[in-house]
Amino acid sequence: MFEIVFLGTSASAPSVDRGLSAALLMYRDQRFLIDCGEGTQRQLLRSGVGFRKLDKILLTHGHLDHILGLGGIASTFSRWESITTMSIYGGQWALQRVEDLMKVVLRGGEVDMALRFVPIRPGRLWTGERMTVTAFPVSHRGPGCFGYAFEVEGHSPFLAEEAERLGVPRGPERKRLIQGESITLEDGTVVHPDQVLGEEVRGVKLVHVGDAGRTDNLVDVCRDADALVIEATYSSRDADMASRFGHLTAAQAATLASRAGVKNLFLVHLSRRYSEREIGREARAIFPNTIVPRDLDHYRVSRNTVEKVETDAYGQASVS
């Protein structure tokens, strides 16, 4: 299960209700900040999740509405937070721009925090406990734009009744079978893992695409995702503007979700021109499971389903 907190959902410039692009993805004790528009550190505080363990930042691209908040976060972290290394992953051009920004903010390293700039290429980017992050290219304006697929490994359920029938005692023997080892029972019978493990159940998949100008090259990477987060800067009535500026309409994003067999669609990066209702309505006509999250909305993403998490003023979560 993943959790995602939408920290900023506006395109290009903030509105009264929406801040600039940023989202926090959580899996167990791992946290990934995806993009970091201006104002992100305050949104993190308001969301209740705070700065803890926030040492991995993934950039979709180097446009200012996605990176300007890094200056503020680096400044705060370098003074008050216990994070000693912050890793920033992104395309070459985005990282160059962030490095320039950091030169101004950190003024030649008079702080304790180390910054790690990690240029990425399409492919596996990060591997952790039963979870991977894969980067893939996205067509927007300029070079080196990336999207990210977060995937939990599949697992084969342990068939307790079958183990009982075969006489496998409770305890370490069962653990070894789950880990893929064969075991020998006291009477000499050998039990193999495939005798007590069911068919593999796929893990949860969440795909995050930042700004994008086309979708035909995204169908495969989005295939069967439990949740897709993608921009919908424009509505179809401004489709020509969308294509001129390398952005998507809500209808295009919804069509992608439908073609790729995605289970749930989150639309972000909304232009101030439209109400969320207009963007939602356009998308839902094509893909009914569409959500247009507001800033600070927090969701749990499981296999096939998403559920909203209500947080109280102290950031304590409860599922609605």
Ligand SMILES: [Zn+2]
């Ligand atoms: Zn943008």
Ligand SMILES: [Zn+2]
């Ligand atoms: Zn952009």
